[in-house]
Amino acid sequence: MAEHIVPTRVYYTIFAILMLCTYLTVRIAFFDLGPLNVVAALTIAVLKATLVVLFFMHVKYSTKLTWAVVLGSVFWLGILLALTMSDYLTRAWRTYG
Amino acid sequence: MSDIHAHPALAHHFDSLEEQKEAATLGMWVFLVTEVLFFGGIFATYAIYRSWYPEAFAAASHELDVTLGTINTAVLITSSLTMALAVHAAQLGRRTKVMVFLVLTMALGGVFLGIKGVEYYHKFTEHLIPGPGFQFEKEHLRHAQIFFSLYFMMTGLHALHMIIGFGIMLVMLWWAWRGTITKEYYSPIEISGLYWHFVDIVWIFLFPLLYLIGRHAH
Numbered sequence: 001m002a003e004h005i006v007p008t009r010v011y012y013t014i015f016a017i018l019m020l021c022t023y024l025t026v027r028i029a030f031f032d033l034g035p036l037n038v039v040a041a042l043t044i045a046v047l048k049a050t051l052v053v054l055f056f057m058h059v060k061y062s063t064k065l066t067w068a069v070v071l072g073s074v075f076w077l078g079i080l081l082a083l084t085m086s087d088y089l090t091r092a093w094r095t096y097g
Numbered sequence: 098m099s100d101i102h103a104h105p106a107l108a109h110h111f112d113s114l115e116e117q118k119e120a121a122t123l124g125m126w127v128f129l130v131t132e133v134l135f136f137g138g139i140f141a142t143y144a145i146y147r148s149w150y151p152e153a154f155a156a157a158s159h160e161l162d163v164t165l166g167t168i169n170t171a172v173l174i175t176s177s178l179t180m181a182l183a184v185h186a187a188q189l190g191r192r193t194k195v196m197v198f199l200v201l202t203m204a205l206g207g208v209f210l211g212i213k214g215v216e217y218y219h220k221f222t223e224h225l226i227p228g229p230g231f232q233f234e235k236e237h238l239r240h241a242q243i244f245f246s247l248y249f250m251m252t253g254l255h256a257l258h259m260i261i262g263f264g265i266m267l268v269m270l271w272w273a274w275r276g277t278i279t280k281e282y283y284s285p286i287e288i289s290g291l292y293w294h295f296v297d298i299v300w301i302f303l304f305p306l307l308y309l310i311g312r313h314a315h
Contacts, residue, residue, distance in 0.1 A: 005188045006181075015178040022170050022304075026163065029309035037313070041305035049298045056181045056294045058287075063119060066126055073130040077137045084141045089148060 004061040014055045021048050106282040118284040125288040129295050136299055139251055143306060146243050153240030155311030157233070160225055161248070162216060166308040169212050170300065176205035177297045184290045187273070190280030195273045199286075202293065203266045206259055213256055220245070248307055255303060258296045265289050 025044045033040060054060040059070055104114055111117040147154045183198035224232035227242040227249070234241075269289050272278050278286055 006185065008182065008185055011178060011181045011185065015174065018174045018177075019171060022167065022174065025305055026167050026309065029163075029305070029312040032313040037309075037311070041309055042302075045302050045305055048301045052177060052294050052298050052301070056177055056297075057291050062122065065119075066123055069123065069126045069130060073133040076130070077133055080134065080137050081141055081144065085144060085148075088145050 004058070006055065006058065006061070010055060014051050017051060018048055104281055106277070106279075114281055118287070121284045121288055122291070125291045129291065132295060136251075136254070139247070139254070140302070140306075143247050143251070146240075146247065147306075147310075150237075150240040150243065151311075153237035154244050155314060156237050157241035157244035157248075158307060158310035159312075160220075160223065161308045162219070163308050163312065165212055165216055166304055169209050170304045172205050172209045172212070173297050173300050176202050176209070177294050179205065180290045180293045184283070184286050187278055187283035187286040188280065192273060192276070192278070195278060195286065196270060199266050199270045199273065203263055203270070206263050206266070210256060210259055210263075213252065217249075251303055251307065255296065255299050258299070262289075262293050262296055265292060 021044050025041055028040050028044075029037065031037075053070065059066060106117075107114055108117060111120065179198045179201040183195050183202060186194035186198055220226060224230050225245055227246045231238070231242050231245070266289065269278070269286055272285060
């Protein structure tokens with residue numbers, strides 16, 4: 001598992017996809033999609049990050065323990081963002097501006 | 098009970114280099130989890146202020162240079178590729194290749210920081226540094242400063258990580274050159290790579306969140 005050597009063509013393919021995604025995210029930003037703009041931007045960013053983690057960082061070929069730690073970071077980040085925003089976004093009494 | 102045939106890099110509390118490498122990788126990942134939450138707190142701050150002042154954030158984001166931001170994104174992704182190729186070369190024990198790819202990675206990191214410096218300089222001359230000298234359209238004067246405070250904090254911390262990464266790569270280059278890094282013992286390059294890719298991932302989120310807000314509006 002740890003000795004797994006990824007063929008370089010995998011790296012080049014991932015690199016090409018990452019570049020394509022960068023191009024797409026810039027292009028999409030210039031179209032007015034309303035609230036979908038930020039959704040599109042973050043979806044592409046999450047996709048890019050996932051590819052980097054799985055292939056460049058070799059998590060795809062790592063032990064289950066590494067998987068648990070990686071998913072744990074996402075889970076805790078989710079708690080951080082979800083609980084914080086569920087508070088701030090539901091404060092109807094707040095005067096914006 | 099030391100095994101005289103053990104690899105010189107094998108610490109005595111591990112049974113094998115394989116086991117040692119897995120421990121090192123896991124340790125690095127645990128560190129990266131703390132980094133995820135460290136940056137996560139700042140991203141949460143960003144999310145709160147952006148949800149409060151969407152117009153000011155869009156107007157302030159417009160002052161950033163999308164072309165330079167896009168170039169820097171491409172530069173950083175390319176540096177991640179060269180980093181991955183450096184690890185690959187290390188796995189195969191190709192010392193010269195490892196050094197070439199490490200130098201390329203560092204060079205690209207240097208280009209990134211150089212472009213970042215040019216951008217900071219532009220912001221400085223355009224009076225976009227938060228504080229008494231900050232100049233912006235009156236409507237968003239206060240809240241645009243929040244955007245720029247976050248911009249400098251987030252990109253500044255990211256740049257600091259790049260500089261640290263540059264230093265790490267310098268050490269790796271030295272270790273590769275003096276022959277510490279071998280086909281059997283390449284985990285230093287591997288976990289340095291994990292750090293470098295993590296810093297790349299942070300930028301993957303920073304770029305759209307800072308540079309691409311409401312581009313269509315103007």
